[in-house]
Amino acid sequence: MDDVSVLTRLFLSLILGAAVGLERESYEDSLTEDKQGIPGALGVRTFSLITLLGSVTGILHAYYFNLFLLVTATFMVLVVSYYVTGSFLTKDNGMTTELAVLFSYLLGMFIGLEFFSIQIIIALAVILILIMSRKHNIKHFVTTIKRHELNGFISYAIIALVVLPFLPNQAYSLSDAPALVDILNSYGFAVQSIVHVEVFNPYKIWLVVAIVTGVDVLGYVLKKVIGHRKGWGIASMVGGFVSSTATTVSLAQQSKKSETSDMFVAAAVLSNIASFVQIFI
Template identity: 40%
Template sequence: MFSEIFLNLLLALIFGATIGLERESTKQGESRVGSVGGIRTYALISLTGALAGIFFIHDIHSVALFIVGGFLLLLISYYTIEAISTRAFGITSELSAFLTFFIGLLLMMEIIPLPVTVAIFVILVFITSLKARTTKLVAGISRNEVQSFISYAIIALVALPVLPDYSYKLKDLPFLAEMLQGFNVELGQFDTLDLINPRKIWMIVVLITGIDVFGYILSKMVGDKSGFALTSFMAGFVSSTSTTQSLALRSNKTKYINHLVGAAVLANLASFLQIFLLVGPLNGKWLISIGPSILLMILAAGLISFYFFRMKEPDEPESSEPKKEASIFSLMPALKFAGLLIIIKIVTKICLILFGQAGFVVSSVIASFAGIDAIIVTLADMAGPTITFKFAFLTFILINATNLLSKSVYSYIQGNKQFALKF
């Protein structure tokens, strides 16, 4: 018991001192007015929280509440006096102090797992260390950018949650059934054909526009090259097809084509890595058989991406004319792409209904124009019991080749021609 208390006290001191070190380094070269303190202050704050935790776990609640109440009163008084005297109403330092106290309390009471407490500590240090970058980022934000962020928030946070997560079928559209019957067309087995899932389709729109938005934010913080590389890699785990489409659209607005091609290849590398996550839990034996091919695809994608990132970009000539502010993202191309996916998926379902098992390869190839995740999961389920590993592997190679070809076609239609040819 004593050893656990001592260890938690030591952790509280280390965490508090680390937070104080970050706060003190942030204030270097700035006015120290409004700063709660440095290494010693935050170490003591965390230690105070840990002491309150000791009294709580030993059921001495009156003393524990006195410590907590006293700390909060001291913190509120400090903020009030500083706000009145300096007319500065920011509360970052005060919130950091409160969370430091809270971390010390959590370490001692152990009401949540230690890794969660450590995660809170790491997030706190990370957020407080972003001041210089966020200040620079906010200073360069225009009204047009703010409007774009608000528009994306409406698309992602307002529209998406209210859309039904339901796959509508032909039988759910009675007016269509009546119209077809008027032409003596019987629905038959097409009655249960899935047409559209509004939420899933809108998710594609959110993803395509989101890549532009988050890529823009990261590019402001770490530069165009690194920003879109990071965003594209993460988005590739969700949909490399949508990511490539978004980068192709962006290629119309910049001359930095090589960097965008590198980011697109990086997104596809992420999709290759995702195959391990999709197939592994479902069919380990088939994963072993296709593993070498996937590793070769990952290696090739990594080398190609590195090559394009290393290529020099043309210098854009300076223009004396003022640049017009362009929107951060474009909604209409994303809607067109979502509509194309709907058509492809409907055609795929029709092929399955008409041709059954004989049309499996045909339907898989058609479906790969929209994405390969669902097909890979299907192959993993069928490889072994229903189809041979060899047939599943050949289908796997075919759908990947078709998917890459479809991305090139999408890029050529809606993106810069150089981007499409290099990709």
């Protein structure tokens, strides 16, 4: 690793740390105004130094491993001490800031170690900032979720994440069931010409089920976040890129539960437009 590369990575660490710190500082300032937080607790300078420390520590890993362990262990002790002290003073057991500190340190370390590509590290930093900045939105969304809605999300997770990955992505034909072919032949059905034609593929069939239910779930979530019409429109376009047919089936099912079907017809059109766009891309 040459000097230019080292300086570039250290500078990137400072920038990412400053971005995270800016979000935390604005949040801490809002708490200070409400007399709920510790004035000037953590901010741009602190997080910049944290990510910079992580990068330096990552660079030291290849040359001074014992020093790397010492710095990392000391940092962890400081974070735990900060959490215990802050919890005692503010009577708040939340760990968002402390986890952000650890995550920022890891981001800096990843930069120093060249563990991930720069694009992935920047994406992780953006996700971190996004999650922290949307605290009130996330809380509001969670409080509006009812038990049956949570059960629906769990059911979809089982469909898409538990069952689907384990189904064989293999085409089956009549040739895979010779006993069935013999039975059909005994009844005078000429099946030799179609014996190798694909009959079904378990993975693809269940994928359609996952898409149909996925459009329902995505549409429901977006409906609660950005509104009824926009939510279904965006969900339909996303579903159209995967399967416009399955998306249209899902919209048809939803239209039966609604007093008006105009919105779902428009959403189905958007789904098919998205499918055409995918073909040209």
